[in-house]
Amino acid sequence: xxxxxxxxxxxxxxxxxxxxxxxxxxxxxxxxxxxxxxxxxxxxxxxxxxxxxxxxxxxxxxxxxxxxxxxxxxxxxxxxxxxxxxxxxxxxxxxxxxxxxxxxxxxxxxxxxxxxxxxxxxxxxxxxxxxxxxxxxxxxxxxxxxxxxxxxxxxxxxxxxxxxxxxxxxxxxxxxxxxxxxxxxxxxxxxxxxxxxxxxxxxxxxxxxxxxxxxxxxxxxxxxxxxxxxxxxxxxxxxxxxxxxxxxxxxxxxxxxxxxxxxxxxxxxxxxxxxxxxxxxxxxxxxxxxxxxxxxxxxxxxxxxxxxxxxxxxxxxxxxxxxxxxxxxxxxxxxxxxxxxxxxxxxxxxxxxxxxxx
Amino acid sequence: xxxxxxxxxxxxxxxxxxxxxxxxxxxxxxxxxxxxxxxxxxxxxxxxxxxxxxxxxxxxxxxxxxxxxxxxxxxxxxxxxxxxxxxxxxxxxxxxxxxxxxxxxxxxxxxxxxxxxxxxxxxxxxxxxxxxxxxxxxxx
Amino acid sequence: xxxxxxxxxxxxxxxxxxxxxxxxxxxxxxxxxxxxxxxxxxxxxxxxxxxxxxxxxxxxxxxxxxxxxxxxxxxxxxxxxxxxxxxxxxxxxxxxxxxxxxxxxxxxxxxxxxxxxxxxxxxxxxxxx
Numbered sequence: 001x002x003x004x005x006x007x008x009x010x011x012x013x014x015x016x017x018x019x020x021x022x023x024x025x026x027x028x029x030x031x032x033x034x035x036x037x038x039x040x041x042x043x044x045x046x047x048x049x050x051x052x053x054x055x056x057x058x059x060x061x062x063x064x065x066x067x068x069x070x071x072x073x074x075x076x077x078x079x080x081x082x083x084x085x086x087x088x089x090x091x092x093x094x095x096x097x098x099x100x101x102x103x104x105x106x107x108x109x110x111x112x113x114x115x116x117x118x119x120x121x122x123x124x125x126x127x128x129x130x131x132x133x134x135x136x137x138x139x140x141x142x143x144x145x146x147x148x149x150x151x152x153x154x155x156x157x158x159x160x161x162x163x164x165x166x167x168x169x170x171x172x173x174x175x176x177x178x179x180x181x182x183x184x185x186x187x188x189x190x191x192x193x194x195x196x197x198x199x200x201x202x203x204x205x206x207x208x209x210x211x212x213x214x215x216x217x218x219x220x221x222x223x224x225x226x227x228x229x230x231x232x233x234x235x236x237x238x239x240x241x242x243x244x245x246x247x248x249x250x251x252x253x254x255x256x257x258x259x260x261x262x263x264x265x266x267x268x269x270x271x272x273x274x275x276x277x278x279x280x281x282x283x284x285x286x287x288x289x290x291x292x293x294x295x296x297x298x299x300x301x302x303x304x305x306x307x308x309x310x311x312x313x314x315x316x317x318x319x320x321x322x323x324x325x326x327x328x329x330x331x332x333x334x335x336x337x338x339x340x341x342x343x344x345x346x347x348x349x350x351x352x353x354x355x356x357x358x
Numbered sequence: 359x360x361x362x363x364x365x366x367x368x369x370x371x372x373x374x375x376x377x378x379x380x381x382x383x384x385x386x387x388x389x390x391x392x393x394x395x396x397x398x399x400x401x402x403x404x405x406x407x408x409x410x411x412x413x414x415x416x417x418x419x420x421x422x423x424x425x426x427x428x429x430x431x432x433x434x435x436x437x438x439x440x441x442x443x444x445x446x447x448x449x450x451x452x453x454x455x456x457x458x459x460x461x462x463x464x465x466x467x468x469x470x471x472x473x474x475x476x477x478x479x480x481x482x483x484x485x486x487x488x489x490x491x492x493x494x495x496x497x498x
Numbered sequence: 499x500x501x502x503x504x505x506x507x508x509x510x511x512x513x514x515x516x517x518x519x520x521x522x523x524x525x526x527x528x529x530x531x532x533x534x535x536x537x538x539x540x541x542x543x544x545x546x547x548x549x550x551x552x553x554x555x556x557x558x559x560x561x562x563x564x565x566x567x568x569x570x571x572x573x574x575x576x577x578x579x580x581x582x583x584x585x586x587x588x589x590x591x592x593x594x595x596x597x598x599x600x601x602x603x604x605x606x607x608x609x610x611x612x613x614x615x616x617x618x619x620x621x622x623x624x625x626x627x
Binding site: 034035036037038041043045046049208209210211224226228229290291292294301303305307315316318320324325327328329332357 | 500519522524525526527529530531532541543545547548550552570571572574575576583593595598599600601610612
């Protein structure tokens with residue numbers, strides 16, 4: 001049968017950001033998918049050539065418009081490794097609190113977009129309504145909604161007062177209650193299941209071989225979460241990775257849905273244990289050496305490689321974002337699917353293209 | 359069918375989730391990093407904010423005692439306010455209003471005498487200078 | 499600073515990577531760093547049960563490096579990116595964008611490199627672009 005080529009993206013109703021897929025179809029069935037990126041490349045890694053290691057904190061925050069704080073925390077942790085300093089314990093716990101708030105709002109954003117992808121708009125609005133409370137928490141505690149700029153090399157810049165802690169806890173309680181109310185609709189609805197169960201299956205072996213990351217990996221039954229390595233203060237908090245075994249779109253959305261609730265729990269634990277100390281460790285001199293830091297972003301494993309030879313500017317900042325790792329698995333999942341299922345499956349990997357291209 | 363009833367009743371008697379924005383506005387939170395405020399009388403033109411600024415939008419001229427910031431390149435990270443040893447920089451909790459024309463923040467100060475606390479009497483006649491493209495508050 | 503790092507040469511690269519794949523390692527990423535105008539430092543990162551291990555290789559820009567995308571398919575994306583950011587070409591890429599992953603076909607030399615690299619000729623149009 002002759003093949004038809006259907007271009008998918010870069011502009012498509014379901015895509016928040018531009019990615020292009022060239023779909024080779026036979027009838028309605030995809031036979032091959034070739035990705036193309038490069039629509040939002042900003043050269044942030046190259047900016048390290050003209051920004052010093054402190055200014056780079058604000059630059060890496062802008063890699064991602066959703067999980068900015070986690071990028072900055074990972075970069076700071078890498079530079080701290082090179083400098084041989086350890087942030088004070090309170091800073092480590094505060095990084096956990098803000099990281100988990102970011103994870104919550106990122107997953108809620110995705111759950112909303114996903115609901116929109118299979119045409120459930122009121123569910124989309126409900127998730128975003130809940131998310132707005134977390135944006136308010138971020139704005140009130142850190143000074144901005146998304147790019148909260150709380151990290152510096154050596155620690156954090158902002159503190160949480162006892163009143164703020166109490167308020168944040170009451171807000172996450174509310175979030176937990178509201179998210180739990182939506183569980184039945186997101187996970188047990190007949191129509192939702194029709195669109196997602198058994199669609200876009202990524203097997204465990206494929207996921208490992210193609211280097212999938214985050215919920216894409218855990219949805220296929222691999223219990224790998226960088227938070228298990230115990231960076232920041234995660235080692236001192238009770239934490240278990242969320243794993244599903246089916247590897248389909250439904251499993252991936254289930255992983256993210258449960259991670260919202262896990263994040264609520266982690267915020268509570270971190271708040272309960274919040275130690276007293278100063279907020280940042282002072283240090284002298286410039287970093288000299290190299291370090292690799294891996295953290296868990298909402299989309300998966302994020303790797304920072306920082307190299308410096310002691311000069312004014314860093315030699316290299318390399319950012320491997322989770323979506324970059326998830327594109328090859330996506331291309332492996334698409335063949336065999338029907339054209340109508342492509343939007344849902346593409347969105348199920350949570351594409352963050354600005355991250356991917358940096 | 360019956361389990362919808364609870365939802366319907368709740369929606370009938372609960373408040374709306376959104377605000378009627380232009381009529382009803384939420385007060386900004388106190389901690390928010392909004393508009394960048396600069397107090398030229400406190401500034402000693404030490405250039406530290408210029409060195410620290412991640413977006414490199416601040417230009418300080420030590421000799422001429424001028425302080426300029428490209429407000430459209432500012433990313434509102436608050437690093438300059440943290441760095442300033444004189445407390446000349448701060449953030450208002452409200453965001454800068456939208457603008458139709460690009461403009462610069464420009465301030466002309468008076469150089470302080472060598473010993474830092476020398477002459478409070480010589481309080482500078484700190485007025486935005488005329489040669490700037492726009493006086494500092496005319497952005498809105 | 500980085501634990502578990504092993505220096506390798508271009509000849510032993512493929513064999514070593516194949517051995518790692520048999521042991522069940524997952525490719526995390528590759529990192530390129532300019533050492534000087536002619537040499538690029540390549541760092542291959544692998545993960546197994548949350549433990550990282552790295553292979554380090556110095557590659558000359560004037561000769562194409564060996565691609566590991568035949569072993570780990572996922573490497574094609576990062577190898578294509580390195581070509582555009584560092585001017586280092588790879589031979590044996592399973593999906594070759596020919597320098598047009600981030601850029602347009604017509605943009606040569608690539609503006610993303612620290613040291614300008616002029617490629618001999620723009621290559622034939624590509625599968626996916």
